[in-house]
Amino acid sequence: MPWRLLKHGFKSSHDEPRFFPETKPLKNHYDVVIIGGGGHGMACAYYLAKEHGITNVAVLEQGYIGGGNTGRNTTIVRSNYLTPEGVKFYDTSVKLFEDLADDFDLNIFYSTRGHFTLAHTDSALRTMRWRAEVNKQLGVASEVVDRQQIASEVPYMDLECGGQSPVMGALYHAPGAVARHDAVAWGYARGAYNRGVEIHQKTRVTAIRTQSGRVCGVDTNRGSISCHQVVSMVAGSTPRITEMVGIRTPIEIFPLQACVTEPVKPFMDTIVVSGSLHVYVSQSSRGELVMGASVDPAVLHSTRSSFDFTEGLADKMLDLFPFVSRLKVMRQWAGMSDITPDFAPIMGKTPLQGFYLDAGWGTWGFKATPVSGKTLAWTLANDRNHELIEPFRLSRFADFDLVGEKGAASVGH
């Protein structure tokens, strides 16, 4: 490395290949326009090009690649959900994640840690038994463990929680993992770009044009494009897009906050989640504790973070891990979560021909990055919903056919 650095020092410009291309002018027409250049949008573009040979695709991103919720989540990947529909879907995602680094030839720091969801009450333990049974039925490693087993796997945790709400047991999910979120988005983006997809950053969609009941193009701050298919993969900005085409959805936006501490020596090799205490924590490969809580109390379209959040989170963290009182919080941030009433996503076809949704990702979007890209690409190529996402269709609300995932989606909702 020093030699390489020295060599570059003597040259006026260095020849490190750009990860992403310079911005080109927009073309007049694309077959598919993907709104949103986060993990989901890039994954969709990647699978469209790789598996369906559809390469006349533009990904339009109002900010920069992976700068939205892709770069703001706490990177947990797991599949121990509550409904069979959810478990099948997220398990496909976990399996795709495990091979991503090879597919991309890029280190995504995928690290299988094991995932403990703590139960502090009888009712929480009951939900966990339910989840474990559903999971096992579908071949997902998931079991309820007792206090002794938790104590031996997570010895640095105070199982009494300072006497407030003792841990009674936990749902243990061995495949639970963390990954480097930016690298996932970049890997998909590079793979898509190398196969001919155009990526346009700082390009904001201002309107979606329709003609006789189907999509015919989009207007952006850089000009207009004609296209046959538009897919909205914008998470927290979904209501702004659906408002353009007059589609009503149950999505409401709540800020979700997270923070990291200063880096310390590795001591935590598992992911610990407590629904009752509204906290989830893992240690990153750099040594920082990555922590998150439940969403903010009221609807808000903003990514400002608040002191209330760190104060509340620290209070709960100290119940579980008293020794972290000496750690300083380094950074905190917020993302806009698009929450649905049943805590499952909204995916696939909509009443408007040629307009597709990948939304309702609330607090569970990162772990679904590969599978949502893959299934939406299939849906676009075949113009019908992939069987894995059929339960998550928008029309499930009108049909009163919800996918109740509240017991497993995240914490404290």
Add this chain to the structure above:
Amino acid sequence: MKLLDCPVIGARPISEFDYMGEVRVPPFEADEAAWSDYVFNRNGAPGVLREWWYHRPSGRWYVLMRDTLTDRVVGHVDLAEVRYELPS
């Protein structure tokens, strides 16, 4: 500490309030489509919403107009205005 600037009782810690969502009127006679629209769908785009806030220490309900993009309270709605009669 985050404050909610209530036009009636002044700025109070937001932790004193329960947020109860947008003010809505149920359709008393509705087919399934209209009923599911009322039950599930929401006005999710940013803008000024009329929302229910319950102040726990005083046990009072307020309807505040809040801009969901800037988080500013821009007005207060008299409860008589959001009142509706139940069908007999």
